[in-house]
Amino acid sequence: MRNKYLFIPDDTNITPFTSAEEAWFWYCLCQQLDPQQKKGGQSHIIRPCESSDIFLAIKKLARAGLLQPQHIKVLTKYGSQQTPPHPHFGDNLNICSLWQEALRFLDSLLRRKGIVA
Numbered sequence: 001m002r003n004k005y006l007f008i009p010d011d012t013n014i015t016p017f018t019s020a021e022e023a024w025f026w027y028c029l030c031q032q033l034d035p036q037q038k039k040g041g042q043s044h045i046i047r048p049c050e051s052s053d054i055f056l057a058i059k060k061l062a063r064a065g066l067l068q069p070q071h072i073k074v075l076t077k078y079g080s081q082q083t084p085p086h087p088h089f090g091d092n093l094n095i096c097s098l099w100q101e102a103l104r105f106l107d108s109l110l111r112r113k114g115i116v117a
Contacts, residue, residue: 014048016117020107021084023116026055028079049115057109061102071102 017023044105058075061067065117074095078085085091110116 014046016083016115017110018046018117020103020110020116021093022104023049023054023110024075024079024106027078029049029082033081047115049113053113053115057106057113057115061105061109066105067102071098074098077100 002084017026026047058067058072062072074085078099085095087093107116
């Protein structure tokens with residue numbers, strides 16, 4: 001799944017994400033930026049992927065039946081807001097559960113790919 005076109009020199013210090021949530025928020029932020037800024041090696045923190053790798057992970061999980069449309073809807077809504085749902089801020093417990101479940105699946109996949117440490 002790793003993007004084979006991403007070029008990062010061997011002497012570069014690559015920083016994996018600390019969680020799937022962090023990777024997801026980064027992906028969502030990248031979608032709001034200029035297309036020229038969506039590569040993992042163009043900031044002060046070098047990431048082990050491109051934003052499209054996160055999208056491909058979501059697609060893979062959906063094709064496998066692990067992520068349902070309601071998971072993706074919750075991920076998209078809260079990802080664009082750059083904040084997770086939280087019951088103390090009026091979010092439904094079912095929404096919070098969908099968020100956590102989706103990120104658990106995403107975390108497992110991204111860890112295997114080395115995108116999350």
